[in-house]
Amino acid sequence: MIYTDWIYWLFVLVAVVTYHIMPHRIRPWVLFAAGVTFYYYYAGSYLFLLLAEVIIAILIVKAAAKWSKRWIYPAAIIGVILVLGYFKYTNMLLDTLNDLFAFMQQPFFPKAEQIVLPLGISYFTFELIHYLVERKRGNLPDHRPEGLLSFIFFFPTMVAGPIKQFQVFYPQIKAKFHIDHILIGITRIGFGMFKKLVLAGTIDLLAQPVYSKAGIAGADTGTLWISLIAYTFVIYFDFSGYSDIAIGTARLFGIVIPENFRFPYLARSIAEFWNRWHISLGSWLTRYVYFPLGGSRVPAPRVYLNLMATMTVSGLWHGAAWNFVVWGMFHGVMLCIHRFHVKQIKPKIKPVPKWLKPGTTVIAILITFFGVTISRVFFILPIVDGWDLMLRLLGLR
Structure with missing residues (x-):
């Protein structure tokens, strides 16, 4: 571990x-140099891929001042997504096609074994998309190219x-x-460090049975x-x-970056x-997936479709495997059920008496925690194994 x-x-x-x-005018270059050094040390030559994408983004911003923003920014965003797609999802696609052609004795499509996912490219891609979208909308403060370089290559994140958001990050470089x-x-x-090394490391000893098919087969329902x-x-x-370490390291530079967790397992x-868990990702998905699809400003069926699409993207972003897609869709279904309850059922129910509210709050927390926990079966395991584990947990197998 780093x-x-x-x-x-x-x-x-x-x-x-x-x-x-x-001096303040040199500080963006210091952050950029530190980020380049950090990334090259831990990821090697993939640094040049990230540098190329950022340099192209800078050239696109300059070109957009002369040409039409209507097509140049969308083309740049599609290009960034395609780069991520190639490195992260090519093998997933080829494996899926080979499964579809399983009747052939040899794989129909050779697996691209040489493709290795560059360190942090998913976060890099989302921040670069954020920058391009907000630049197109005219929401970013004036800055020189080193402003973008320091933002993208800020090594703690x-x-x-x-x-991060550029318009929040960049002004802090000049702050007192x-x-x-x-x-x-x-x-x-x-x-x-205490959370990662002590708490996570210790509790992980109890989690071992659900990490493998063999572990699941050898454990009873209570143990699972x-x-x-x-x-x-x-x-x-x-x-x-990790988020605490990143936030704390950023603070050493005098830079405040977004909180990522606010006691999510106390959610009702x-x-x-999703307002408490991986907050920066949820905010990004809301701004750049959910809202562009229409958000909640469209008819109810479209709202449910938008929720499902957004959470499917979330699942696919978390990992290049179909079980992550199922995990994302599982959360999408839970969000749709919650919205239906809030919009269609709750208004018809009499308000809960004050003396019952603490009890209903505890029940709501437990129900939410149950849903989040049971969804983890598809986050840990392939779909078939995850489904088997879920049935075991529910006493159906």
């Missing part, structure tokens, strides 16, 4: 000190987010620094429930721990859960 590598923290120290002793940033940053890093619930907390402590509905 964060247990002493050289990483030495690198952070050097980058932070260099950043603060430099390159591996796994949180997903306060010592509170250092204190908050160190504290957040400490909390993050304990294991799946443990995994639900493992993924939370691991991911939120699946909609509230």
